[in-house]
Amino acid sequence: MRRLLLIAIPYVWLAALFLVPFAIVLKISLSDAAIAMPPYMPQFDWTEGIGAFLGELDFENFTFLIEDSLYWKSYLSSLQIATTSMLLTLLVGYPIAYGMARAPEEWRPTLMMLVILPFWTSFLIRVYAWKGILANEGFLNQFLMWTGIVSDPLQILNTTTAVYIGIVYTYLPFMILPIYAALDRMDDSLIEAAEDLGCSRMSAFWLVTVPLSKSGIIAGCFLVFIPAMGEFVIPSLLGGSDTLMIGKVLWEEFFSNRDWPVASAVAVILLMILVVPIVLFQRNQQKEQEADQ
Amino acid sequence: MKRLSAFNVVSLTLGFAFLYIPMLILILFSFNEGKLVTVWAGFSTKWYGELMQNDAMLQAAWVTIKVAVFSSTIATVLGTMAAYVLVRGGRFMGRTLFSGMIYAPLVMPEVITGLSLLLLFIGIGLDRGVLTIVLAHTTFSMCYVSVVVSSRLATFDHSLEEAALDLGCSPAEAFRLVTLPIIAPAVVSGWLLAFTLSLDDLVIASFNTGPAATTLPIKIFSAVRLGVSPEINALSTIMIGIVTVGVISASLISKQALVKQRREEQEAVRSA
Numbered sequence: 001m002r003r004l005l006l007i008a009i010p011y012v013w014l015a016a017l018f019l020v021p022f023a024i025v026l027k028i029s030l031s032d033a034a035i036a037m038p039p040y041m042p043q044f045d046w047t048e049g050i051g052a053f054l055g056e057l058d059f060e061n062f063t064f065l066i067e068d069s070l071y072w073k074s075y076l077s078s079l080q081i082a083t084t085s086m087l088l089t090l091l092v093g094y095p096i097a098y099g100m101a102r103a104p105e106e107w108r109p110t111l112m113m114l115v116i117l118p119f120w121t122s123f124l125i126r127v128y129a130w131k132g133i134l135a136n137e138g139f140l141n142q143f144l145m146w147t148g149i150v151s152d153p154l155q156i157l158n159t160t161t162a163v164y165i166g167i168v169y170t171y172l173p174f175m176i177l178p179i180y181a182a183l184d185r186m187d188d189s190l191i192e193a194a195e196d197l198g199c200s201r202m203s204a205f206w207l208v209t210v211p212l213s214k215s216g217i218i219a220g221c222f223l224v225f226i227p228a229m230g231e232f233v234i235p236s237l238l239g240g241s242d243t244l245m246i247g248k249v250l251w252e253e254f255f256s257n258r259d260w261p262v263a264s265a266v267a268v269i270l271l272m273i274l275v276v277p278i279v280l281f282q283r284n285q286q287k288e289q290e291a292d293q
Numbered sequence: 294m295k296r297l298s299a300f301n302v303v304s305l306t307l308g309f310a311f312l313y314i315p316m317l318i319l320i321l322f323s324f325n326e327g328k329l330v331t332v333w334a335g336f337s338t339k340w341y342g343e344l345m346q347n348d349a350m351l352q353a354a355w356v357t358i359k360v361a362v363f364s365s366t367i368a369t370v371l372g373t374m375a376a377y378v379l380v381r382g383g384r385f386m387g388r389t390l391f392s393g394m395i396y397a398p399l400v401m402p403e404v405i406t407g408l409s410l411l412l413l414f415i416g417i418g419l420d421r422g423v424l425t426i427v428l429a430h431t432t433f434s435m436c437y438v439s440v441v442v443s444s445r446l447a448t449f450d451h452s453l454e455e456a457a458l459d460l461g462c463s464p465a466e467a468f469r470l471v472t473l474p475i476i477a478p479a480v481v482s483g484w485l486l487a488f489t490l491s492l493d494d495l496v497i498a499s500f501n502t503g504p505a506a507t508t509l510p511i512k513i514f515s516a517v518r519l520g521v522s523p524e525i526n527a528l529s530t531i532m533i534g535i536v537t538v539g540v541i542s543a544s545l546i547s548k549q550a551l552v553k554q555r556r557e558e559q560e561a562v563r564s565a
Contacts (some may be wrong), residue, residue, distance in 0.1 A: 010375035021409030095304035230402020
């Protein structure tokens with residue numbers, strides 16, 4: 001009885017506030033827009049039964065999304081931005097995680113804390129910090145002009161480059177921590193064995209270290225890619241008007257155009273794109289957890 | 294024996310410089326005399342003074358703290374329960390769905406979570422305001438708590454609980470007297486994590502807020518959209534300061550707790 005209650009309380013909470021809302025989004029994405037509060041026409045009266053429901057389904061919001069090139073361009077550009085910044089984050093994060101794992105034992109808790117600290121600091125503030133740095137008269141341009149690398153300020157703020165920098169910067173701890181955790185668990189004698197058997201340091205790294213940190217790389221990549229797909233704050237503060245990202249489109253559809261059914265349809269398609277990576281991420285985490293036990 | 298190669302030293306130095314220099318610049322310019330955040334015009338604390346006069350900001354800060362305290366506390370209770378179910382619950386119907394609902398919110402784009410919760414609240418006729426933000430924050434932060442707590446639960450010896458049960462404890466007593474003290478540091482850091490996540494959140498709060506409940510991130514975002522201002526730098530500096538003190542003291546406390554626990558375990562082994 002007590003066990004049942006223990007399972008039921010968090011289960012029901014998550015079902016009611018995580019699962020049910022998705023069903024509602026799906027339903028509203030199939031409704032018509034209306035100038036009212038809430039601004040949509042319910043497409044389905046729950047009392048009419050399932051037959052009437054299926055008969056009245058209305059896919060016009062989805063056809064609208066397909067016909068208007070803004071939407072599929074935004075999905076594609078979000079995919080591209082999320083993939084590129086995931087790879088950039090891996091490229092920046094792996095050497096840091098690797099350096100941490102090879103640092104003397106007594107440094108590691110401090111290094112770990114130095115990685116976690118920015119992660120606890122407000123996301124919004126960390127994105128805002130780059131606004132002052134990347135601006136035309138900002139810190140980076142002042143520095144570049146002082147060193148003589150460029151003679152005119154570079155336009156970085158309000159471009160897609162700024163979005164990449166923003167994503168790499170804010171998501172970096174999510175990449176470093178799982179990779180570091182995987183590298184930290186690794187038995188160093190494996191590297192020694194590989195070197196004794198004639199591997200060069202470089203090939204020992206590629207043949208032993210990288211495969212053994214695979215689970216960390218996978219977790220880190222998902223932790224960057226999935227949320228970056230729907231990112232809103234970074235493109236709206238650092239990106240320009242030509243930086244298309246679907247999270248921003250959804251936000252504007254909802255808050256500026258007040259078209260809730262279209263916003264819901266945008267969310268449904270985004271979710272369909274993300275279902276595969278989310279399931280793979282969850283599998284990876286579950287495997288890790290079972291390996292721990 | 295591990296050697297820290299030159300490559301390791303360089304990548305650590307550059308990596309941490311990349312992580313910290315932007316924040317240091319932000320803090321530096323909160324003490325700027327001038328109105329620009331890019332040109333230094335002398336030291337001044339006047340922006341902190343102006344911040345203290347800004348009633349709307351202070352009001353928003355108060356709402357944010359209220360929301361964070363309530364949501365993180367409820368999330369800690371629910372998240373610890375969920376972690377216990379995940380690690381010790383054994384097999385039950387829908388276990389995969391349950392673990393899916395724990396891990397999915399961690400990576401779910403905030404725009405989707407925010408929109409879907411809003412539609413739920415409207416569907417059941419709940420007025421948007423502090424309550425709806427608390428419910429929304431509780432839902433996503435309980436998943437973080439549960440991940441933190443379950444990793445601690447998974448690594449400690451199950452036989453300690455079994456011993457307590459064999460010695461006549463009820464399951465509730467075994468949890469309170471044995472399990473809870475062991476996982477306490479994880480529960481505390483789960484609470485802290487939930488608290489800062491709630492303090493931080495802009496997107497989900499924007500969807501679920503009402504006219505009476507403007508949180509600090511919403512306020513900051515609308516100011517920042519218009520451009521940079523030293524007042525926001527001052528506010529950011531205060532927030533960074535609070536988080537830094539919090540994280541450092543939390544890590545010192547958990548380190549002490551760990552040392553104490555190890556010592557007690559060793560004593561117990563010795564006296565047995």
